[in-house]
Amino acid sequence: MDDPDVPSPEMRWFRPPRDEIDAVLGDDLLDDDLAEVAAIVHDLRSAYLRDEPVTRHAALHAFTATLLDDNGEPLVTAVSNAHGSAPQTAGLPNREPKRKNKMFETVSALVATVAGKVVLGTAVAAASVGGLHATDFVDVPGLPEQSSEESSDQDVTADADASQSEDETDAADEANEPADAATDGQKTAEAAQTKQEVAAAFAADMEEWSTCAEEAGAAGLNPVEECGERPHPRDYGLTEPPTSQADNRGRPETTPAPDAATSDRGATTTPAPDAATSDRGATTPPQPPAGDAATGGTDNDPSARGSSTPPQPAAGDTGGAPSGTPTRP
Amino acid sequence: MKYDADDAQFSEWVACAQQGDPAGFDSLVRALERPLAGFVRARGAADPEGLVNEVLVRVFSGIAGFDGNAPQFRAWVFRIARNLLVDERRRDGRRPHVVATAPDMLPEPIFSQPAFSEPTPDRLDESERVEAILAQVTSEQREVLLLRVVAELSVEETAEVLDCRPGAVRALQHRGLKRLRQEFARKP
Helix, strand or coil, X not given: CCCCCXXXXXXXXXXXXXXXXXXXHCXXXXXXHHHHHHHHHHHHHHHHCCCCCCCXXXXXXXXXXXXXXXXXCECCCCCCCCCCCCCCCCCCCCCCCCCCCHHHHHHHHHHHCHHHHHHHHHHXXXXXXXXXXXXXXXXXXXXXXXXXXXXXXXXXXXXHHHHHHHHHCCHHHHHCCHHHHHXXXXXXXXXXXXXXXXXXXXXXXXXXXXXXXXXXXXXXXXXHHXXXXXXXXXXXXXXXXXXXXXXXXXXXXXXXXXXXXXXXXXXXXXXXXXXXXXXXXXXXCXXXXXXXXXXXXXXXXXXXXXXXXXXXXXXXXXXXXXXCCCCXX | CCCCCCHHHHHHHHHHHHCCCHHHHHHHXXXXXXXXXXXXXXXXXXXXXXXXXXXXXXXXHCHHHCCCCHHHHHHHHHHHHHHHHHHHHHHHHHCCCCCCCCHHHCCCCCCCCCCCCCCCHHHHHHHHHHHHHHCCCCXXXXXXXXXXXXXXXXXXXXXHHHCCCHHHHHHHHHHHHHHHHHHHHHCC
């Protein structure tokens, strides 16, 4: 502006114009040419501007009033949404996706396929048949028996029964029928009972022979000649003299004698006594088949053994020997 | 600037209001309510006091997101007032106008003493006279003069409210004042 090269008429264009309103409102020293502008400004301000404060409505009063809550914090702040909810800038709240169970996804994927349906149906059918077989509703040949422990016990008892049958009857005949005896538990119990009865019979014969021998000794006679040979456990199929069995004859026995079981077990390894060498074997009728054991011969009848009825005399038995007393050749 | 408070104090009030300080809000209301009411009244608002309250509520609702200095804040406030005036005129333009043909058809005043001071007959005459004078200028010149004189905004602030350049504001102001001088000279 102060450049002397610039002509004065052109300097008027570059001079910043003086704002008349700012001069009037700024209480500047007014020139005469601004008197009219000052009058206009005065008229405008006096017409529209009032000195009374604006009545504040409740919404505005909420901003300006110092409302404090119990903690001393202002109840309404500038950023509150008392006059409407703030614009949602982040959209819907992000929710963490629910964690899905992978096992269910795998099962669903398997069931969704045809092969999966086949596999699942087969598995269900197999489980159903197995359950029915286990509960004995259905007998499936390929599946094992229900209880292997019971089967093994039955096998052992069947072996014992078979060996006892060999002792008392023809071993060759009995050896051909192990299957029937092994599967019949009732016969196993009866066989054990028969063993006890044999032992009781041996004890009774032994007692009878002892009485006879005492009487013969008192009479000065030879006990062997009068009463015959002393009964031997081997003749009864017993390896040891059942001394305790003689004392327990009158008591009810619920379990087989341990020595009898031992003899049963040993019967499979030791050779069976020859039936031809036993007098008892000659008098004893042949052992009926296993299936007829319940209704079998009199030799196994406990009432016949336990009663006072003497056994049937042998065909060749003579003398005062008690009937049924075994005689050694 | 014609405001009682300078720009530094204005900026301090804005900062306090942005932090939720009621004192900051109250200071801003006291500084803005008078020119705001005069501007909306001069623009023919049906309820100047209600409109001022609405403008201030909108300003304070969004003051947390405001970023600027004191002149920009004043320009922002009057831009909101101007937009609300435009909306109000649009609403009034869609409403049917009821013209009272007889004095008994005028509605009875609800309150004998209204909260806002009604213009006295002298003031009403003065307002009618000023309205008659302002009717001689264009709407743009009238708006510039009202923002400059009644709202007490600077040229730059007026230009920001009207979304134009300051030179255009000066030109409109100059032409408007020139026209008003002629009218004052004709009507003493």
